[in-house]
Amino acid sequence: MPKRKLLGARDRVGAPALFRGVRGGTSGRLPVNVPSCLRTMLVGLGLVLPAEAIAAPAMARPPAQWISSGDMVSLALVLGAISAAMISALWLMRERARLETRNGELEYALGEADARNARYQSLLVDKDRRIAVWEGVGTPVELIGALPNEIGAPVDDAGFLAFGRWLEPRSAARIEQAIDRLRADAERFDLVVETARGQIVEAQGRVSGGRAFVRFVALANLRAEIAELRIENDRLAGALERTEGLLDALDTPVWMRDETHRLVWVNHAYAEAVEARRPTDVLAHGTELLDTRARQRIGAETMPERPFAETLSTVVHGDRVFYEVVEAASPSGTAGMAANATALENAREELARTLRSHAETLDHLATPVALFDQEQRLSFYNQAFQRLWGLETGFLDAHPGNGEFLERLRAEGKLPEPPSWREWKERILAVYRSLEPHSHLWHLPDGQTLHVFANAHPQGGATFVFDDLTEKVDLEARYNTLVRVQGETIDHLAEGVAVFGTDGRLKLSNPAFRALWGIADDQAEPGTHIRDVAGACRASDPEGTSWRSFSGIITSFDDERRTSEGRTELTSGIVLDYALVPLPNAQWMATFVNMSDSVRVERALTDMNEALRKADALKNDFVQHVSYELRSPLTNIIGFTDLLRSETSGALNDRQSDYVDHIATSSSVLLTIVNDILDLATVDAGIMQLDLAEVDLSAILDEVAEQMGDRLKEAHAELAVAKGRGLGRIVADPQRLKQILFKLLSNAASYAPEGSLIRLDCAREGQAAIFTVSDSGPGIPADVLKTVFKRFETVDHDGRPRGAGLGLSIVDSFVSLHGGDVAIESGPGEGTTVVCRIPSAETARAQASG
Template identity: 60%
Template sequence: MMAGIPVYRSLWTVIEASQAGLWQRFTRKQLFSSVSALAPAALFPQTAIAQQIYPVLGSVTSVDMAGYALVGGALSAALVSALWLLRQRNRLESESQDLRSALSDTQQKISRYQAFIADKNRRIVIWDGHTGKPEFLGQLPPETGAPQADVDFLAFGRWLKPHSAAEVDKSIEALRTDARSFDLVVETLRGEVIEVQGRLSGGRAFAHFLALNNLRAELAELKIERNRLRNSIANFESLLNSIEQPVWQRDSEGRLTWVNQAYCEAAEANSSEQVIGEGREILPTLARQKIKATATAESPFHDTVSTAVRGARTFFDVVDVRSPAGSCGMAVDVSSAEGLREELLRTLKSHAETLDHLATPVAIFDGDRRLQFYNQAFCQMWELDQKFLDSRPDHSELLDKLRAAHKLPEELSWKSWKENTLSVYRSIETQTDIWHLPDGQTLRVIASAHPQGGATWVFENLTEQVSLETRYNTLLRVQGETIDHLSEGVAVFGPDGRIQLSNPAFRALWGVTEEQTAVGTHIRLIEAACTPSYDRADGWKAFGSMITSFEDERPSRQGTLELFSGLVLDYAVTPLPNAQTMLTFVNMTDSVRAERALKEKNDALRKADELKNDFVQHVSYELRSPLTNIIGFTDLLKTPSTGTLTERQAEYVDHISTSSAVLLTIVNDILDLATVDAGIMQLDYSEIDLSDLLDDVSMQMTDRLQEGGVTLEIAASSQLGHLIADRQRLKQILIKILTNAVNFAPEGSTVAMKCWREGSDFVFSVSDAGCGISPDVLATVFDRFSTNSRGGKRSGPGLGLSIVQSFVNLHHGKVSIESTPGNGTTVNCRIPSAAAPHLIVAAE
């Protein structure tokens, strides 16, 4: 049993191969190996079987023998089948060889066909059925603009002209769905001509794209152009037949060759053939002769012709164009337009007369932006020459002329401003702008575009209105700001007793909030809010009665209120127009307190004034008298009659005499200032000889000049004349100014005094070459007890210049000092002459 298994398996392999039909893949070696395994058993059955069966025969039963018999029968059948299969395989190999030869021939033909198809002048697209993907063969030349990629080729709209792309798409769809062949000539976007053919073959759809050359391309282009011209002519004839204007075409002899439907209706014919056959004309003979004589190819005839159509007089706007083959023309019925033109002319004339009498400047420009109309107000406002306006200038030219005359607003970018101004001609909306002219005028410029072209410009002078509005708005703002910043409380009530206005001062005085005094609040509510501050009968109850009174005459009222908080208010109730009432409250608390303090201070000042007068009188007597005695006794000691003094005693006496004189001068100065301050200084006016006065002053300054080592130069005219003044006070003025100059003048220098007359005034100046006065000290030189000992030979109490200023002011004169540090000082003084000798009491 085990030895027969390989034979069985080999046979089974052959059977499976035969059943599966795989003889083509079953090799000769496999087949013969299987048969050789079966051959010994088939050719020599007894020997083979005996050699394998006999050794085990002793152990085989009847059942085993039956199995062996079946196996033997199967092996015999397999051997017969193998012999039949060998014969079949030989036949198949012969047929396969024939098929290979046919396949080789077919592939060679396909290669030749592909080489033919792969020409760069054609491309084939193949569709297998309705849903099959397209296959592509060949390429079109790149200059045609056809895409090289298969994906982009079928997007015909990207490389064919729109009408060609639509036609190809439609034809291919009809080929694939309805099996309709087609032949087309299409154009690419680059202007190249391509022939497209659609065919069906073997259930497949073929689209051949062929780039044409030479004569075929020219023929295709002519065919395209012919179709285009036919379509255009048909479209134009359809269009001309649909319009209401008569249109005609004539040959070179002037005979009608084509007319539209409107011409037939105007000629009262049923068809164009009838018109052409009968030669019906809608234009008169003279008009036709004029057209024939004047119309040329370069200059078409264009004029208005009067004729009769359907028994009515009609005006046609005729255009006739001449060509070598004949002419064509068109007539537009302008009968209604002629009537409207006449009516428009009458209307425009009426409007022009109306606009010419307006005070508002108006200008109308036509579609070419040229001045068509202007009124007198326009001419007067811009001050333009009428001849220039009558020349119909361009709007841009007019603006440039006005700008050159400085009559337009000053703009940083003139070009952009002008373009924006003239943009109304491109707009359908009315434009409004404000012009601020250099002469101060303000114009509202209204520009309205016309539907037929052009624009109307209206210039409204807003100068007075803007000025009034500005003043009014300014007044309101100032009034509001003024009322809000007033320290007085203000409240305005209407006739219904409701508050209309109040300022912060009003709310602060009465201690109420802004919500409690909001506009529209009734006076009763305000009265309740103000009651904690003042609830007497002469308060808000009286105010409410006055405000809501129905009396025709409402008198004003004033008074004073003293609130519980201690505030003292002066109030005033003032009637206003429109039955309104204004309440004002002035805080007089500080004034009342100041008044009381002033009264107390006034009483104290009166007492102080009395004490001052008593002091002046007391000092005048008690202080000056001992000094006079000291000076007198000092002078007496110097006389030889009292005895001889030693040198030291004489020196001491001189010191006493000098100190006493200085002290007497200081006392006199203090008394003089006190007298001036007290208002009791009296000037003793008399007629003074100025030359004698200057001599007296120079003599009195001799000792002081020698002591300081300074020279005095007086430059004065011998004709100074006389002056009405207080001689003693004027002398004091001169001496104190000279003394101050000598004190600061360097030794060996000169003090210059210049005197002259200006009218009735006596003017003099004193200059020294001292160290000068710094600006900070110069501002206080006339202050009392202001001393500047730097650079001076001797220091004093600082009363000299103060007394000078007081005496000069008493004479109604002026005194000033000019000084620069290091360059000396100059004192200028002016003393006016009084009208006549009289007494003047210094004002307090």
């Protein structure tokens, strides 16, 4: 490097100005007595002219004079200035040499620094890291290094610092917040962020020497995996925190359990449900929401591949609450939640009750109804629907499709046969694709006419209502026929008919009316007032009392109109029964029936009825007389028969003994019949009295069973007596009570199969005794069951003798006398059960009523 002169041009121009002041305006010449060395130096400095330049003029001047004192002062000043300039020049030369030495040292140090900087730069600049350096607030950032291309980071500075372009949004937000805190508060950080391409980058923020710098390092292999795991852990931790926060904000109880089924986390809704102050209290005490049995069931049924989901009930705050419990299992434990389903369960129950009510309502409707679901399959039908089509229950309960149902009806010939079956069927099934209801009229082969109303459901499916119009059509036809023949019918009635309007004017009348009252046709024209009609009828009713009464009723303004009936007799001898009937629209109909013949017949019937009453009394006297007259000879026959059987008059051979036994048996039967007839006649006459007394029910049952022993042996049957608890006593006629039981047991023995069992049960019901006699006989047909209590009604079975048919009549009469009732239950092949209820009498004796 060339050395610079220590004295510059500025220094060189200062000396001439100084010497000009010294020369005092001369032309640059010095006195001649100036030393040559000084002259030479001044000439070199350019302060004076050289000698040759001033030699010629000097020849012409006069010789020099000696230097004055002023010149000496000037010369001294010049010499002082020259000395100072020479000293300064020497100092400057020495400083320049020192500066040149220093510059060389600095240039060497700069070279060394550049070398070190290059070495450091080579260490920092690689493809795995990039550093962002901020000198201070408001200074631009300096970026050093680069990241791999697969990271996806922009190369330019502005694009790199726009982290949202190449980092995942959550990571971009985190790194921006961390850099702000680093530059503002010198808060260092170490973050692992994720790029939009899924790569992992480590970001380290530091502050050193007043500078903030962030180093971005692309991670690889194990560090990348660790960083990924850290990111995943942070993500999962954040997700878990958000999930727990969300679950904790729910009003649905949520819980988590470890592998030992111990609660490890619950939300506030769970704590509130178990009446705990905080979730930590629940975990500390292990308070459970569900009972032990429910938890055991959940633990047994919960699988990793199949979560538990079912509605369970528990008690919350003293109320029964239904929860939709869902619990899922994992290797680390289980998690569950319980959604309050009480309202849903109540709604389901209400819906089920409503559906059952609707089903029951529809099932009791006389109109056939069928419901098809969204798959066009039969989901409901009522009994009227099944009766209408006559289909078996198995087919209907199999939920056939609508098309299958129509095909079945067609195959059985129950549907009309249209010209094109396919088009007709498609038209019927089009209701499922329509928003409007469909209406069809089916004329069935059996003569029925159905109005089919089909309505599609908003959720799918359709409802079919089959309205039987057969009767309606028939009624309409009949109505039209009646309308057509109404005039003919009324005109040909034997009864007189007249209809009056609200204004009292005649609307219509028939010929019978005019004939009965003897008026002409023009006097009963429609529109004739009732006063005029009454005047026309004056010939048959001179006093007009009947028509005044009719007019008062028809033209009255009473709010309550009632039917008025009566009888009137005309001057012609005709007896009329009249009826004034209110009609709709405030009209009245007057009907007149000629009762002349009926009156005569009535009188004849009255006379005949009197004669029959007397005949019935004569019959009762005859039956009573004959019964008493028959009893005496029968008593003698029975007495003599017993005498013959006792062998007092001599021994009898076997044939004679058989004859005597037959006589005794027949006599007893005849005596029983006579006694029964006498009892019935006494009851009919109303003169039978009950001999009331306290009756021991248990004792009377034993007595009846003992006395019925022989009769049951003859019938080859057995008797079982069942006594209820606390029978005690009742007030009744003991003889008639035993007679009731004898008749019931005899009747059962007559019909019971050989070897069968007849039961006699007695129980106490308040103040009444209940006697039940049942057998396993052939039973009584339904048509005969209505007449079993009538006299002389018997039922033959397998040819066995049955008696006179008075037993149940006597039972009914005697039970009625006691104020009780008797009922019989029977059926073919089901045996017969007779139940008698006999209340305890309140008085010691009661008079029987007829």
